[in-house]
Amino acid sequence: MTELVFQQCLNPQCSGTASLADTAFRCARCGGLLDVAYDWDRLPIPKTLKHFEGKWANRTNPLDFSGVWRFRELLPFAPDDAIITVGEGQTLCQRADAVAAYAGLKPGRLFLQYEGMNPSGSFKDNGMSAAFTHARMTGATRAACASTGNTSASLAIYCAATQLMRGIIFIGSGKISFGKLSQALEHGALTLQIQGDFDDALRRVQEVSRQLGIYLVNSVNPFRLEGQKTIMYRVLEALRWEVPDWIVVPGGNLGNVSSFAKAFSELVELGLISRVPRLAVINATGADTFHRLYNEHHLRWNGGRFDQSKIDSYYASLDANNRKADTLASAIEISRPVNLPKALRALDCCNGVVRAVPDAEILDAKAKIGAGGLGCEPASAASVAGLRTLVREGVIDKDERVVCILTGHVLKDADETVAYHSTDPATSAKLTTRGVKQVAFANRAVQVPNDLAAIVKIIELNG
Numbered sequence: 001m002t003e004l005v006f007q008q009c010l011n012p013q014c015s016g017t018a019s020l021a022d023t024a025f026r027c028a029r030c031g032g033l034l035d036v037a038y039d040w041d042r043l044p045i046p047k048t049l050k051h052f053e054g055k056w057a058n059r060t061n062p063l064d065f066s067g068v069w070r071f072r073e074l075l076p077f078a079p080d081d082a083i084i085t086v087g088e089g090q091t092l093c094q095r096a097d098a099v100a101a102y103a104g105l106k107p108g109r110l111f112l113q114y115e116g117m118n119p120s121g122s123f124k125d126n127g128m129s130a131a132f133t134h135a136r137m138t139g140a141t142r143a144a145c146a147s148t149g150n151t152s153a154s155l156a157i158y159c160a161a162t163q164l165m166r167g168i169i170f171i172g173s174g175k176i177s178f179g180k181l182s183q184a185l186e187h188g189a190l191t192l193q194i195q196g197d198f199d200d201a202l203r204r205v206q207e208v209s210r211q212l213g214i215y216l217v218n219s220v221n222p223f224r225l226e227g228q229k230t231i232m233y234r235v236l237e238a239l240r241w242e243v244p245d246w247i248v249v250p251g252g253n254l255g256n257v258s259s260f261a262k263a264f265s266e267l268v269e270l271g272l273i274s275r276v277p278r279l280a281v282i283n284a285t286g287a288d289t290f291h292r293l294y295n296e297h298h299l300r301w302n303g304g305r306f307d308q309s310k311i312d313s314y315y316a317s318l319d320a321n322n323r324k325a326d327t328l329a330s331a332i333e334i335s336r337p338v339n340l341p342k343a344l345r346a347l348d349c350c351n352g353v354v355r356a357v358p359d360a361e362i363l364d365a366k367a368k369i370g371a372g373g374l375g376c377e378p379a380s381a382a383s384v385a386g387l388r389t390l391v392r393e394g395v396i397d398k399d400e401r402v403v404c405i406l407t408g409h410v411l412k413d414a415d416e417t418v419a420y421h422s423t424d425p426a427t428s429a430k431l432t433t434r435g436v437k438q439v440a441f442a443n444r445a446v447q448v449p450n451d452l453a454a455i456v457k458i459i460e461l462n463g
């Protein structure tokens, strides 16, 4: 008899499995990625999604309060007393008509899933809570990640709040925003700033973790993705359990899109929803590996027989031309997305599309999101910029119901926001030197003399 919970190679041609406790996070047979797999027939599954509404009345239980663990029947790999939560997932799915108008959708058709409300300020806490729980189940005392900033902030918080583990963080030099770096330092993680970019840091942290037996919490870890499934459960909950037409999500390491598709396909398998939404993944043009491979090289999942040689030769050409990821949306500044095969499967399962949007459009979309009342970081705004592109192309109809995922909080990268709204050339240099010459929605600070009459006049002119 198979185990209730195990890890399974994502490649349907390979029968590789690993036990629940295995922490290699690679198929021992083929080296491929692993999924967390469940023998659902032997697990207690709710009859309808409404079941989860019952948890609202029980919020004094931390597991029912958590926006991840109140759905624990749908990620049942941990016994209740092993679960670690710091109150993650108290997030909002807000109707956003002003942003809808900007993107070209009709009123009432766009919702923003605001993951900036998490304890560390990004969606990463959903996955970290699950990975951290698994780490503790396996007896780990140290956990490591490579990060463009948010994974490290999240790991640092879980280590500090629980005092259960030492957090070790690898970041590329000079790329991380101060908001995110400050979190890693403030919460006491061992922070290693290595010479190189995120892709270099991710390679190193995998080597070091293997050599020293340190638990790895990057999204190659399939337990991370189990936690991130709950973002979709909360979206459904906010929409009264109705499946939207589209989910639009920024794509970096492609963990989110992979976990979203897993969430929906499992819900269909369990008979809890009847159809999946379509998925749109949005790259930044400066870090557009997925877009290029999917749209230009026509790379497809193909039942698991995806053409690895297309990926290899694309990466070889990046190396040959010394092309590094380069975008102001630092959280998606990744050119070798570790979850690429899973993301191919996700698009196959959810009739997905990929687009890439330039930094200038990302920052304009970010300003529009901010003007609509939710503050997000640049990478998050790629979702709305991408939506606008897809509506303009006619891929998404103005009548369709769309949810864009706002992955991180606006205060993660305040420098960039101030640079966008500033007239001071020294301040806005952060954007202009990276190729963003013009911004459309700057809200300039007004210079006034220290004089009552002058101040009154300016307010009457502008207020």
Ligand SMILES: *Cc1c(COP(=O)(O)O)cnc(C)c1O
Residues within 6 Å of the ligand: 122, 123, 124, 150, 151, 219, 250, 251, 252, 253, 254, 255, 256, 257, 331, 332, 377, 379, 380, 407, 408, 409
């Ligand atoms: C990590 C991150 C992303 C990228 O998510 P993936 O799952 O790696 O594709 C996007 N936005 C923010 C704010 C992030 O922190």
Ligand SMILES: [Zn+2]
Residues within 6 Å of the ligand: 009, 010, 011, 014, 015, 016, 027, 028, 029, 030, 031, 032
């Ligand atoms: Zn395998």
